[in-house]
Amino acid sequence: MDGPYQFPTxxxxxxxxxxxxxxxxxxxxxxxxxxxxxxxxxxxxxxRDDAHFNxxxxxVAGYLSPVNDRYAKLGLASADHRVEMCRLATTETSEWLMxxxxxxxxxxxxxxxxxxxxxxHEINQVRGGVECEVRDPGTGHVRIEKKRCxxxxxxxxxxxxxxSEPGVWAEKDLHHILGIYGCYIIERSESELDxxxxxxxxxxxxxxxxxxxxxIHMVEQTVRNDxxxxxxxxxxxxxxxxxxxxxxxxxxxxxxxxxxxxSDRRRDSLAQATPSPNLGPHPSTSSSSSSTANVxxxxxxxPSIGGAATTTTGESTPSRAEEAERTRERERHEDRARRTxxxxxxxxxxxGEEEGSHATTRSEEVFEAEAGVEIAMEIx
Numbered sequence: 454m455d456g457p458y459q460f461p462t463x464x465x466x467x468x469x470x471x472x473x474x475x476x477x478x479x480x481x482x483x484x485x486x487x488x489x490x491x492x493x494x495x496x497x498x499x500x501r502d503d504a505h506f507n508x509x510x511x512x513v514a515g516y517l518s519p520v521n522d523r524y525a526k527l528g529l530a531s532a533d534h535r536v537e538m539c540r541l542a543t544t545e546t547s548e549w550l551m552x553x554x555x556x557x558x559x560x561x562x563x564x565x566x567x568x569x570x571x572x573x574h575e576i577n578q579v580r581g582g583v584e585c586e587v588r589d590p591g592t593g594h595v596r597i598e599k600k601r602c603x604x605x606x607x608x609x610x611x612x613x614x615x616x617s618e619p620g621v622w623a624e625k626d627l628h629h630i631l632g633i634y635g636c637y638i639i640e641r642s643e644s645e646l647d648x649x650x651x652x653x654x655x656x657x658x659x660x661x662x663x664x665x666x667x668x669i670h671m672v673e674q675t676v677r678n679d680x681x682x683x684x685x686x687x688x689x690x691x692x693x694x695x696x697x698x699x700x701x702x703x704x705x706x707x708x709x710x711x712x713x714x715x716s717d718r719r720r721d722s723l724a725q726a727t728p729s730p731n732l733g734p735h736p737s738t739s740s741s742s743s744s745t746a747n748v749x750x751x752x753x754x755x756p757s758i759g760g761a762a763t764t765t766t767g768e769s770t771p772s773r774a775e776e777a778e779r780t781r782e783r784e785r786h787e788d789r790a791r792r793t794x795x796x797x798x799x800x801x802x803x804x805g806e807e808e809g810s811h812a813t814t815r816s817e818e819v820f821e822a823e824a825g826v827e828i829a830m831e832i833x
Contacts, residue, residue: 460575461551465514467584477583478510482607483518492680500637503672515550523562532557541702606636627661635668689713
């Protein structure tokens with residue numbers, strides 16, 4: 454990530470033909486991407502299909518925004534590696550997805566809402582919106598106009614669940630994310646959302662989830678896919694194949710750089726590390742200052758969007774929302790490990806399998822149990 458930052462727009466398409474009357478939409482997915490998987494890329498395709506068939510939006514681009522190194526998550530490869538793997542994956546497999554390294558380049562952890570503000574600033578303020586081809590019905594002459602673009606967060610259903618838990622997110626942050634931008638939520642195959650989280654608790658006090666329900670687009674994952682970066686890392690450490698789980702070009706990159714070969718047990722080393730010399734300020738920041746505070750000022754960002762905590766030294770740490778999501782993920786995989794253990798005990802008791810059953814083999818049971826423990830340890 455050497456050199457000055459430049460917002461990627463090479464795949465930002467324009468509205469034309471029958472889509473000129475639609476609202477342009479950019480999907481933004483923030484995440485670790487350590488490494489990027491086919492499921493990460495598939496989320497964009499599912500959201501784009503839903504927007505095409507069920508809304509007046511036309512998706513003009515999708516962006517992967519790898520999280521900053523200060524997130525300090527176990528198994529997190531350096532931002533340089535993660536950005537490059539995402540770039541290789543999108544270049545190799547997609548014609549409309551891009552990687553924006555801005556979040557990863559910052560010297561501190563940034564809440565999601567500030568990342569969304571960044572995209573809104575770059576597309577709607579710097580560029581003036583998305584190009585639209587307007588044809589004069591009389592002369593047939595085509596002129597180019599600019600149209601304001603909607604920016605929406607793309608995420609899994611766990612995000613909505615954390616937003617429904619009292620005390621995890623500050624309400625002003627939810628109003629900012631859901632009210633200004635909105636989101637596309639892909640329902641994960643193993644989770645069932647309780648629709649009551651979108652209901653107001655009383656006539657006088659409506660929750661942000663209920664208030665902005667029209668800005669929350671739920672997309673069902675009709676084809677089960679539970680590939681995760683954590684499982685991929687575990688496969689690699691065990692010397693197992695990850696082909697068809699992640700793009701081949703990413704596999705080659707991982708092998709070339711020897712990534713994920715050993716378990717990473719560091720918890721705070723990244724958070725205490727000195728910022729990389731490659732990190733640079735936002736281009737809209739004046740040359741006389743390189744502090745990220747100037748970036749927030751130039752974008753008129755709220756001081757605590759996304760619920761991120763700030764230390765006495767001014768550095769941001771992961772918010773309570775991220776911590777709650779980690780806890781939920783850990784509990785889910787611990788439960789899966791317990792169920793696997795019970796299945797193994799039952800099958801070893803001498804009972805025969807029914808003909809045509811899909812009983813789990815011992816090797817698969819052991820791996821699932823180990824994966825559950827491994828994931829629980831990483832999320833803890």
